[in-house]
Amino acid sequence: MNYYEFFPNRDELLEEIELLKGEGYYESDFHVLAAEEADPDEMQWIKYTDIYFHPYFDEGESMKSMFSANEPAKNFMQKIELDDASSVEYLERIKNGEFFLFYTDDEKYAREKDAGKAPDAGAY
Numbered sequence: 001m002n003y004y005e006f007f008p009n010r011d012e013l014l015e016e017i018e019l020l021k022g023e024g025y026y027e028s029d030f031h032v033l034a035a036e037e038a039d040p041d042e043m044q045w046i047k048y049t050d051i052y053f054h055p056y057f058d059e060g061e062s063m064k065s066m067f068s069a070n071e072p073a074k075n076f077m078q079k080i081e082l083d084d085a086s087s088v089e090y091l092e093r094i095k096n097g098e099f100f101l102f103y104t105d106d107e108k109y110a111r112e113k114d115a116g117k118a119p120d121a122g123a124y
Contacts, residue, residue: 001105002104003103004080004101004102005100008099010099024108026108027049028050028051029103030052031051031053031076031101031102031103032051032052032053033053033073033100034053034055034056034094035096036053073091076102
């Protein structure tokens, strides 16, 4: 199942990620979409994590997005198959400084199943 939520600031986003890690999620399960240029110091922390970062670029910055090491937020929105209206709304919120957290429980359940902890791990 896919989950996503908006956060008004970095601290609330990080609090939620820590709570989810306590439930068995790994940093590599998370995708964060944010405006990279809003405050460069604001996003330095992400370099030291396994969280996938998808920066928001304005339409005029399309050349810059080509040289980014990270998949742009707009492309990621298309990949997770949000409808156009939702994508436009969500990208606007990201542009205005909100943080978008996306994760799925697929990897978590696969790890639990491999460890014999998932409900159907022993079922035939």
